[in-house]
Amino acid sequence: SQQGEEDPQALSIQEGENATMNCSYKTSINNLQWYRQNSGRGLVHLILIRSNEREKHSGRLRVTLDTSKKSSSLLITASRAADTASYFCATAPGGTYKYIFGTGTRLKVLA
Amino acid sequence: NAGVMQNPRHLVRRRGQEARLRCSPMKGHSHVYWYRQLPEEGLKFMVYLQKENIIDESGMPKERFSAEFPKEGPSILRIQQVVRGDSAAYFCASSLPDRGRETQYFGPGTRLLVL
Numbered sequence: 001s002q003q004g005e006e007d008p009q010a011l012s013i014q015e016g017e018n019a020t021m022n023c024s025y026k027t028s029i030n031n032l033q034w035y036r037q038n039s040g041r042g043l044v045h046l047i048l049i050r051s052n053e054r055e056k057h058s059g060r061l062r063v064t065l066d067t068s069k070k071s072s073s074l075l076i077t078a079s080r081a082a083d084t085a086s087y088f089c090a091t092a093p094g095g096t097y098k099y100i101f102g103t104g105t106r107l108k109v110l111a
Numbered sequence: 112n113a114g115v116m117q118n119p120r121h122l123v124r125r126r127g128q129e130a131r132l133r134c135s136p137m138k139g140h141s142h143v144y145w146y147r148q149l150p151e152e153g154l155k156f157m158v159y160l161q162k163e164n165i166i167d168e169s170g171m172p173k174e175r176f177s178a179e180f181p182k183e184g185p186s187i188l189r190i191q192q193v194v195r196g197d198s199a200a201y202f203c204a205s206s207l208p209d210r211g212r213e214t215q216y217f218g219p220g221t222r223l224l225v226l
Contacts, residue, residue: 030213031213033213033214035217040222041219041220042115042202042217042218042219042220043154043202043217044217045214045215045216045217048213048214088153088154090154092213097142097144097159097167097206097212097215098156098159098167098169098170099144099154099156099215100153100156101146101153101154101155102153103151103152103153104153
């Protein structure tokens, strides 16, 4: 698998439900970030979690990080149609600036 | 406080022509990064620049591609003699220096289509 690989590749849920997507990576990291990309648009930074943190919240977002398993999860609670987008995790091996993005999870929230 | 700006948003070129993509970083940001995104894929790092310096171009093809970030004006990603495989979305990001490089702010991208 690639550094920063998300799963599932696609997820379709009803409005109000929770959405969980996962990211796995290979090398040691200083931090892991999640971004959102609406169709045909740029990336919006959602949240950064450092390697010494296990969980972080921001509004309806909850991110966990398990460095022993080299994985992270993004939970969006009480989803809305406006959350429909692709979600990417990004890591920079060895604390560099060269962020590596996975192929993303395409989330569709049905109204 | 304007975000990262890129222009043009869409660019159509015929094979063999040159493509010039521009990126103006956020105010106060002196570090610029270029990424390429192919359809249905994640972003791939191309090059990292500071004012008047290329810091890391390890992700950029050796031929036909070049990047600059002059003392004044936007950063430019230049693709000479474009081929169909260059069709992609090109994103620019900017950051503050040092620890600030952790968080890169992305522009809306330039979608290049090579006919």
